[in-house]
Amino acid sequence: MLKLLHTADLHLGCEFGQLDADDRRKLARARLAVVEQILALAEQYGVDAVLWAGDIFDISNPSDDWWEGFARALTVRQGWTRPVVLLPGNHDPLHEGSVYHRNHPFRQLLPTWVHVVDTDAFELELGPNAVLYAAPCRSTAGAEDLSLSLPARTDGDRRIRIGLVHGSTFDLPGYQTNFPIARDAPEQRGLDYLAVGDTHGYREIPENAIAPIVYPGAPEPTCFGDAGAGSVVLVTLKRSGTRPVLMRERVARWTWRDETVTSIDSLRRLANEDLSSTVLRLHLDLAVSVAEEKEVDALTSLLKGNLAASGRAGAFILDRSRLEVSIGSVEDVMKDAPETLVTVAAKLAQDGLHSDEANRALQMLYRLVGEVAM
Numbered sequence: 001m002l003k004l005l006h007t008a009d010l011h012l013g014c015e016f017g018q019l020d021a022d023d024r025r026k027l028a029r030a031r032l033a034v035v036e037q038i039l040a041l042a043e044q045y046g047v048d049a050v051l052w053a054g055d056i057f058d059i060s061n062p063s064d065d066w067w068e069g070f071a072r073a074l075t076v077r078q079g080w081t082r083p084v085v086l087l088p089g090n091h092d093p094l095h096e097g098s099v100y101h102r103n104h105p106f107r108q109l110l111p112t113w114v115h116v117v118d119t120d121a122f123e124l125e126l127g128p129n130a131v132l133y134a135a136p137c138r139s140t141a142g143a144e145d146l147s148l149s150l151p152a153r154t155d156g157d158r159r160i161r162i163g164l165v166h167g168s169t170f171d172l173p174g175y176q177t178n179f180p181i182a183r184d185a186p187e188q189r190g191l192d193y194l195a196v197g198d199t200h201g202y203r204e205i206p207e208n209a210i211a212p213i214v215y216p217g218a219p220e221p222t223c224f225g226d227a228g229a230g231s232v233v234l235v236t237l238k239r240s241g242t243r244p245v246l247m248r249e250r251v252a253r254w255t256w257r258d259e260t261v262t263s264i265d266s267l268r269r270l271a272n273e274d275l276s277s278t279v280l281r282l283h284l285d286l287a288v289s290v291a292e293e294k295e296v297d298a299l300t301s302l303l304k305g306n307l308a309a310s311g312r313a314g315a316f317i318l319d320r321s322r323l324e325v326s327i328g329s330v331e332d333v334m335k336d337a338p339e340t341l342v343t344v345a346a347k348l349a350q351d352g353l354h355s356d357e358a359n360r361a362l363q364m365l366y367r368l369v370g371e372v373a374m
Helices: 021-045 064-075 105-109 185-189 264-271 290-304 339-352 356-373
Strands: 002-007 049-052 084-086 114-116 122-125 130-134 160-166 193-197 203-205 213-215 231-237 245-250 255-261 275-284 287-289 313-319 324-326
Touching (some): 002 021, 021 049, 021 231, 160 185, 185 193, 287 290
Parallel strands (some): 049 084
Antiparallel strands (some): 122 130
């Protein structure tokens, strides 16, 4: 029996440019933190090997923080002997100067049980009755099917044969194929399991196959479109020619949520949720009065947080482009305001019928009057 933990697409060093600096740092650190969780899970289930199917780093030559941090997460394991195999993907391909190159200092930090796929004919025995074959990406894009570069099964070979490559199949609408993988690659090469990385959601191709191609998905999502991310796959193979048992285990801390609110009530409910481990992108699609806008601002500030207090959301993006503020009656809003401000407000209200700038200025004046009244 052979037990494996299969993961991919960690993307250490991912920038998350749409977020502010503090949120970017939190999400970047989470990608290193999940390494410890993955290795602990491998130990818990007593796997025979851990397979990282490419794109461990977001670029081929990441900053020292990322490769040193990853190496540290590996080396702190006490009494660890099971092999961990690192495969260069299309984001972090193998070439001169890359993090996986034999001359890179990252390689000097790795324990002896960590194996980098740095040859096109990589082979590693996983015990007396199992073998792993792998081939690295050497560029960010390519048309070669790396799975078909793996050696075919020879007559009399009864071992469990595992393939490890990085690339994409042909059946994702709108998805650009890069390092294409034939759907029948396991059959052509005599593999019992083809471990693949590239797409960030879990996929099994074809479903319920005796020898499947499996994408484990990214262990931490990288964007709002990463449906099916957040898990690793535990693989158990009893013998060659039998379908493996696949079990997904969630390891992600973060979830990414794209939310639209169309009423203040729904915004209030959202602000009361536990969103501490959520990347929240909030779209405000509602019409409010100037007074109600103050509550909207207070609730969105509660979600985002400030220097004095953490926000309800772990990370926050706000879209106000569809928020409409109704000006309402000048007389009602400016009641008890100084006469000069009342005159200015009346003039802005008249001009606001024809000018967005005047309308915005009137809103600002209303807010100012409201703050003074408080």
